[in-house]
Amino acid sequence: MSAVEDVVTESPAVEAVPKRAMTLGYGTSLVVLAALIIIPLLVKNFIIFQMTMLLIYGLAVLALNILTGGSGQFSLGQSAFYAVGAYTSAILMEHAGMNYALTLPIAGIICFAFGFLFGQPALRLSGVYLALATFALATAMPQLLKLGYFEYWTGGVQGLVVTKPDAPFGLPMGQDMWLYYFTLVVTIAIYIASVNLLRSRSGRAFMAIRDNEIAASAMGVDVALYKTLAFGVSAGITGVAGGLGAIAVQFVAPDGYTITLAISLFLGMVVGGVGWLPGSIVGSAFIIFVPNIAEGISKGLSGAVFGVLLFLVIFLVPHGARQVAIIAQQLVAKLKKN
Amino acid sequence: MELFANQILAGIATGAIYACMALAVVMIYQAIDHLNFAQGEMAMFSTFVSWQLMQWGVPYWGAFVLTVAFSFAAGIAIERLLFKPLAKAPVLTNVAGFIALYAIINSVAGLIWDFTIKQYPTPFGSSPFLGSQLISTHQAGMIGITLLMLLLLFFFFRFTRVGLAMRAAASLPESARLVGINTSWMIALGWGMAAAIGSVAGMMIAPVVFLEPNMMLGVLIYGFAAAVLGGLSSPFGAVMGGFLVGIFENLVGTYIPGVGNELKLPIALALIIIVLVVKPAGLFGRAIVKRV
Numbered sequence: 001m002s003a004v005e006d007v008v009t010e011s012p013a014v015e016a017v018p019k020r021a022m023t024l025g026y027g028t029s030l031v032v033l034a035a036l037i038i039i040p041l042l043v044k045n046f047i048i049f050q051m052t053m054l055l056i057y058g059l060a061v062l063a064l065n066i067l068t069g070g071s072g073q074f075s076l077g078q079s080a081f082y083a084v085g086a087y088t089s090a091i092l093m094e095h096a097g098m099n100y101a102l103t104l105p106i107a108g109i110i111c112f113a114f115g116f117l118f119g120q121p122a123l124r125l126s127g128v129y130l131a132l133a134t135f136a137l138a139t140a141m142p143q144l145l146k147l148g149y150f151e152y153w154t155g156g157v158q159g160l161v162v163t164k165p166d167a168p169f170g171l172p173m174g175q176d177m178w179l180y181y182f183t184l185v186v187t188i189a190i191y192i193a194s195v196n197l198l199r200s201r202s203g204r205a206f207m208a209i210r211d212n213e214i215a216a217s218a219m220g221v222d223v224a225l226y227k228t229l230a231f232g233v234s235a236g237i238t239g240v241a242g243g244l245g246a247i248a249v250q251f252v253a254p255d256g257y258t259i260t261l262a263i264s265l266f267l268g269m270v271v272g273g274v275g276w277l278p279g280s281i282v283g284s285a286f287i288i289f290v291p292n293i294a295e296g297i298s299k300g301l302s303g304a305v306f307g308v309l310l311f312l313v314i315f316l317v318p319h320g321a322r323q324v325a326i327i328a329q330q331l332v333a334k335l336k337k338n
Numbered sequence: 339m340e341l342f343a344n345q346i347l348a349g350i351a352t353g354a355i356y357a358c359m360a361l362a363v364v365m366i367y368q369a370i371d372h373l374n375f376a377q378g379e380m381a382m383f384s385t386f387v388s389w390q391l392m393q394w395g396v397p398y399w400g401a402f403v404l405t406v407a408f409s410f411a412a413g414i415a416i417e418r419l420l421f422k423p424l425a426k427a428p429v430l431t432n433v434a435g436f437i438a439l440y441a442i443i444n445s446v447a448g449l450i451w452d453f454t455i456k457q458y459p460t461p462f463g464s465s466p467f468l469g470s471q472l473i474s475t476h477q478a479g480m481i482g483i484t485l486l487m488l489l490l491l492f493f494f495f496r497f498t499r500v501g502l503a504m505r506a507a508a509s510l511p512e513s514a515r516l517v518g519i520n521t522s523w524m525i526a527l528g529w530g531m532a533a534a535i536g537s538v539a540g541m542m543i544a545p546v547v548f549l550e551p552n553m554m555l556g557v558l559i560y561g562f563a564a565a566v567l568g569g570l571s572s573p574f575g576a577v578m579g580g581f582l583v584g585i586f587e588n589l590v591g592t593y594i595p596g597v598g599n600e601l602k603l604p605i606a607l608a609l610i611i612i613v614l615v616v617k618p619a620g621l622f623g624r625a626i627v628k629r630v
Contacts, residue, residue: 068430124615128373132566133611139559140604147601263437270434303445310438311420318427 085242115235353584369528413533569623
């Protein structure tokens with residue numbers, strides 16, 4: 001009964017973003033960086049905590065952006081990688097007594113391996129089928145973490161409590177502020193690495209696959225390798241974000257990493273602009289603050305308010321924050337001319 | 339052996355729920371080429387409307403017909419108001435729109451009818467069907483209605499002008515426009531029909547899972563899985579997929595030790611992924627050939 005679809009010329013699901021358009025200009029980056037360094041000195045502890053979460057979710061959105069915006073693969077399973085990273089950090093800190101900073105690279109490597117392996121069967125799937133496969137991973141993860149076999153390590157349904165680190169070398173700052181600057185350094189390092197990755201040979205291979213898989217393989221790009229590699233890199237960064245998240249929240253529990261988190265990260269990517277890395281932080285701000293704003297407008301209808309706000313954003317700027325940035329850039333160019 | 343047969347029968351009974359939902363999922367996928375994440379919530383809202391009508395004294399079948407008509411109109415209205423303006427936006431933006439719609443409907447239904455669980459009547463009665471304890475007359479009626487809808491859809495797409503026009507619009511929009519088909523309205527019609535089928539699914543499912551704003555959450559996941567398993571291009575495949583997922587789920591719960599209710603869903607999903615890796619277009623779907 002289905003429609004006849006013997007021949008389909010398919011347009012790519014993710015539009016092509018030239019690699020130079022994926023980053024911010026030099027001057028703008030410095031302004032944003034300065035703001036991120038100075039603001040915490042002026043605000044209360046709770047806001048510093050929220051800004052830490054902003055950076056952490058920003059990293060997770062960035063990871064998804066590399067996968068979807070970079071290599072054109074779709075994932076609803078990011079919450080699973082986030083969970084693995086969070087649990088790795090928490091278990092290493094609480095059971096092995098390891099230093100929190102050292103647990104992050106380990107979380108990243110474990111998640112990289114996990115993502116790389118998951119990318120293998122996912123190779124045969126694309127579009128909705130890949131979405132379903134990653135979705136399955138996301139729904140399975142909280143259940144796996146609750147399993148009795150791992151309870152000694154994971155703490156089962158109860159989860160694990162993580163101690164918050166103090167500032168080292170006797171620096172005169174609170175735990176929250178230290179953690180914020182620590183997260184900021186990690187975030188910047190990963191951001192720069194990601195930008196360089198996308199500008200490298202591997203990045204070009206990702207984008208070639210995104211734009212036209214068959215053409216890419218004809219040019220000699222090892223499609224299978226780079227697709228799984230994109231999964232691995234994305235999972236690795238998400239894992240580091242998860243580890244940082246566990247330290248910031250001081251708690252890991254299976255129900256913190258459900259499919260809702262994966263959907264939030266996805267929304268963050270769309271709002272920030274698919275394929276535009278600096279947009280990740282805008283998207284992250286959207287998923288952290290807008291639910292709170294919606295709750296503030298109406299308690300009973302917070303879901304509806306959130307939905308309406310989301311619709312407003314995608315109606316006004318279907319391409320997310322990237323579109324705003326482009327419009328602003330054009331305005332500035334015009335002003336300079338006059 | 340008797341246990342096995344009984345579990346298959348019970349699986350078919352739960353599978354009927356998924357088959358209903360999967361049919362609605364495939365319908366919208368045919369029209370717009372995306373999975374609509376808000377589908378379950380739309381069905382839930384329709385079910386609440388029928389419940390409200392019955393509270394006001396409308397008899398069951400009257401409420402049934404009115405609800406289907408309301409859902410059809412509401413589906414078209416949603417497409418015209420919210421998704422037509424997004425037609426040119428990127429695919430992922432559309433998906434974000436579905437998530438927004440999901441949040442809105444869920445929250446509004448919660449506000450109007452609150453989150454307490456409500457009983458929902460069945461027109462078929464709930465006595466054992468043909469003397470079997472595992473399948474009730476309601477579940478048998480539900481299977482009957484699902485198969486009836488499938489048959490109607492088959493005739494609609496096969497033998498009516500509108501059905502043919504919808505298929506044309508879905509497969510080659512450009513060419514369809516050239517022969518005078520209003521492709522934009524075909525999409526709206528697809529939304530309307532998907533909403534109507536979803537409302538029937540909701541009214542059939544509600545007596546089993548009880549009526550409340552989050553009732554469709556689990557059902558929709560299984561419905562998606564069933565539709566993908568059967569092949570998104572085939573309504574028949576979707577219904578079969580629904581029954582298969584129901585049977586899978588029951589057998590896994592019975593025969594694999596240590597699998598409680600918690601692990602049923604992950605294992606069912608894992609099995610589906612294994613099937614997809616072997617047969618990427620689904621069991622009954624048609625492989626799409628790409629032109630380079």
